Amino acid sequence: MRFHALFxxxxxACGGEKVLVSSDVRVDQADPGSDPDSExxxxxxxxxxxxxxxxxxxxxxIPAVWLNESTDGGLTWLEQPILVNQGSGAATHPEIACxxxxxHVVWEDTRDGLLENKNIYLASGxxxxxxxxxxxxxxxxxxxxxxxxxxxxxxxxxxFRDSVWVVWSDQRNGAYDIYAATSADAGDTFYxxxxxxxxxxxxxFSASPRxxxxxxxxxxxxxxxxxxxxxxxxxAMSDNGGLSFDDDYRLDLGEAAGxxxxxxPQVAADDxxxxxxxxxxxxxxxxxxxxxxxxSNGGASWAAEAVRVDSDNPGFADSILPSVAxxxxxxxxxxxxxxxxxxxxxxxxxxxxxxxxxxxxxxxxGAGAANSVDAKVVAxxxxxxxxxxxxxxxxRDLRSDSEELGxxxxxxxxxxxxxxxxxxxxxxxxxxxxxxxxKVDLSIDLQGEDLRALWVDGRSGSADVYFHxxxxxxxxxxxxxxxxxxxxxxxxx
Ligand SMILES: [Ca+2]
Ligand SMILES: [Ca+2]
Ligand SMILES: [Ca+2]
Numbered sequence: 001m002r003f004h005a006l007f008x009x010x011x012x013a014c015g016g017e018k019v020l021v022s023s024d025v026r027v028d029q030a031d032p033g034s035d036p037d038s039e040x041x042x043x044x045x046x047x048x049x050x051x052x053x054x055x056x057x058x059x060x061x062i063p064a065v066w067l068n069e070s071t072d073g074g075l076t077w078l079e080q081p082i083l084v085n086q087g088s089g090a091a092t093h094p095e096i097a098c099x100x101x102x103x104h105v106v107w108e109d110t111r112d113g114l115l116e117n118k119n120i121y122l123a124s125g126x127x128x129x130x131x132x133x134x135x136x137x138x139x140x141x142x143x144x145x146x147x148x149x150x151x152x153x154x155x156x157x158x159x160f161r162d163s164v165w166v167v168w169s170d171q172r173n174g175a176y177d178i179y180a181a182t183s184a185d186a187g188d189t190f191y192x193x194x195x196x197x198x199x200x201x202x203x204x205f206s207a208s209p210r211x212x213x214x215x216x217x218x219x220x221x222x223x224x225x226x227x228x229x230x231x232x233x234x235x236a237m238s239d240n241g242g243l244s245f246d247d248d249y250r251l252d253l254g255e256a257a258g259x260x261x262x263x264x265p266q267v268a269a270d271d272x273x274x275x276x277x278x279x280x281x282x283x284x285x286x287x288x289x290x291x292x293x294x295x296s297n298g299g300a301s302w303a304a305e306a307v308r309v310d311s312d313n314p315g316f317a318d319s320i321l322p323s324v325a326x327x328x329x330x331x332x333x334x335x336x337x338x339x340x341x342x343x344x345x346x347x348x349x350x351x352x353x354x355x356x357x358x359x360x361x362x363x364x365x366g367a368g369a370a371n372s373v374d375a376k377v378v379a380x381x382x383x384x385x386x387x388x389x390x391x392x393x394x395x396r397d398l399r400s401d402s403e404e405l406g407x408x409x410x411x412x413x414x415x416x417x418x419x420x421x422x423x424x425x426x427x428x429x430x431x432x433x434x435x436x437x438x439k440v441d442l443s444i445d446l447q448g449e450d451l452r453a454l455w456v457d458g459r460s461g462s463a464d465v466y467f468h469x470x471x472x473x474x475x476x477x478x479x480x481x482x483x484x485x486x487x488x489x490x491x492x493x
Pocket of ligand 3: 287288289290310313314315316317318319
């Protein structure tokens with residue numbers, strides 16, 4: 001019963017005294033006997049340090065969006081999560097953004113019409129007099145499709161003070177187009193959504209939008225667009241807080257439009273108007289390579305040719321699913337790369353319009369020995385100097401999956417000097433014995449040097465949501481369990 005005893009160190013399951021140790025905490029708290037699979041876990045930290053976790057599960061019979069919160073750095077959470085969505089539809093794929101005084105959650109919802117098409121809804125929570133988080137009386141419908149005639153999918157959200165921006169992929173015109181909705185009153189009301197892709201409406205598939213803001217005015221959006229044939233990466237920006245967007249522009253430059261597929265864009269923007277868009281591209285086939293485009297002047301100009309980020313022979317191996325973050329003028333890129341067999345994770349810094357140094361492999365173990373996948377990069381800066389920022393890169397790692405059951409562990413590496421140097425390789429981020437459960441939907445956030453991770457974990461038999469927080473440089477450890485505690489737990493069974 002060793003596993004059971006370890007789980008009880010998660011503070012919640014066994015109750016009792018708070019234990020001031022770094023351990024995994026289960027936060028979805030489904031009722032015993034009604035323990036549905038949870039999915040789409042997302043975490044964010046507000047500027048004052050409150051931590052919010054959202055996910056969807058069907059404990060009430062239909063998929064719904066749930067939120068839990070911690071006001072003590074992740075040690076304790078509400079005993080019962082808060083139901084975010086209203087209405088009778090299935091609510092899935094939540095995304096979250098936090099500001100000083102509000103938490104905004106957006107999701108797909110089938111409540112409108114009889115076709116079970118998905119529409120985009122948002123709810124904003126704020127603290128009431130007693131400090132309890134309260135959501136508004138009504139969810140806000142963002143895509144304007146009151147009869148549910150068309151799908152609106154995969155919303156993404158960003159917020160800064162009273163500004164909230166949501167983008168999604170929308171079927172209203174035929175083939176999917178990209179729409180954006182903006183609120184200037186902290187999510188209470190939204191302006192009419194605007195279409196961002198400028199070709200004939202509904203004429204070509206546009207999907208996977210990503211959004212980032214640089215302060216209150218500059219907003220950057222990037223997406224996949226097949227208007228030219230194979231998929232290209234397009235971007236659109238606003239310099240007036242999302243009231244309007246400039247004409248869109250192609251970013252995967254350097255070869256003919258539509259000549260090869262460009263997928264999985266990610267975008268990051270800094271306070272000074274620097275923005276990076278990264279993606280993976282088939283132009284060097286057979287393998288896929290990671291490319292980047294950037295602006296250092298708030299989107300007034302972008303590089304005339306996209307620049308390849310991975311530096312082995314072009315197209316030799318698959319370099320895919322890049323992630324990007326930026327702090328104090330330094331961009332941080334990570335991606336998975338199978339040049340040595342299994343997927344390794346690589347990292348590279350970019351400053352302004354150029355690479356600061358060579359790429360480096362950041363996962364330990366032998367190169368290509370196992371699959372290290374799904375890199376997530378976050379950065380957080382005070383920026384009193386260029387190195388006054390923290391960076392964390394987290395991933396899922398299958399090195400201990402000896403029986404090939406898909407049981408992965410969570411690892412990370414971190415820097416407290418804005419990427420000049422990193423802590424020891426291969427710090428464990430979850431505290432479960434290696435290779436004993438699957439972990440998916442990893443979401444991370446960084447506040448100062450405190451890393452917060454949320455994921456969906458199969459350790460308890462169903463898919464549950466777990467949290468772990470630690471300062472950069474520390475490693476999650478399997479807390480030793482005293483023999484007396486083990487006996488106690490076994491006795492309790
Ligand atoms: Ca389109
Ligand atoms: Ca392309
Ligand atoms: Ca490659």
